[in-house]
Amino acid sequence: MAQTYKLYYAWGACSLASHIMLIEAEVPFTIEAVNLQTEKTASGRDYYEINPRGAVPALEIIDEVLTQNDAILPYIGDLSDIPAFCPVQGSMRRARVDEAIGFCGDIHSAYAAFFTFGKVKGEVGERAMAGLKKRMRQLEAWLPEGTYWLGPFTQADAYAAVLISWAPGVGLDMKDYPKAQALKERVWARPSTKKALAQEEAQRNKAG
Incomplete structure (x- = not known):
């Protein structure tokens, strides 16, 4: 079974970049929204238990969590076989x-x-x-x-x-x-961006 990653994101935040790249790299993943005002995830977890610094994105990898786009974006690239993503x-x-x-x-x-x-x-x-x-x-x-x-x-x-x-x-x-x-x-205009925005919008609408 392929490893599945979970991306914690906030609507309109820089986490969208990691979301786009997960799609581009064809990495299996799920997403969970974070409310940065209440500091809770969509499932009700205290986000500070996931990322003690409280910022998005955070990428959950089995029993570890990677934070900061500067680290997450190259990491996602290395999961891909697209040369431009993983020099x-x-x-x-x-x-x-x-x-x-x-x-x-x-x-x-x-x-x-x-x-x-x-x-x-x-x-x-x-x-x-x-x-x-x-x-x-x-x-x-x-x-x-x-x-x-x-x-x-x-x-x-x-x-x-x-x-x-x-x-x-x-x-x-x-x-x-x-x-x-x-x-x-x-x-x-890229399909990956359109898909990422649609996925986040769908979760946003679901949350009300």
Whole structure:
């Protein structure tokens, strides 16, 4: 019997990137929603018993739990036989994928003030927006025209697309970042992304 993994996720969160990649890698898995306000899973468990840091995603693997997209995304890639997802350890290609995933973490951190304080205003809001725009400019300069970030689709594209999708919610106009917006649309058009969004929406509707 194939090993089944369980992904703990939250609607609209960065865990969507891991969800997309589990589908892309054709890994057998189940999902369970986490309410980050009540800190409970859909089955009623205290989420801090699963991940003591309380964040999503978390990937349950038999009797272990792996956390952080920076660790989960490469791990999922190594479960796949798709070369772009699992470059050889120690190769420059592997380092480039890790580098891009790591930079996604920098973009993620730039959103932190918005998610910590809600609708930030005044000087704090200006600083937060300036920091986010700086990271988006850096991403825009890094991205190629008309293709995925590193050529073939990788985990970095899934992670970046989720982060880019948050821009309207914090008031960031994407007109200055056309390559980033195109990347998000390219990822959103993939069957894996459509399936992941549909699965999460179905659980959301079921929960009411």
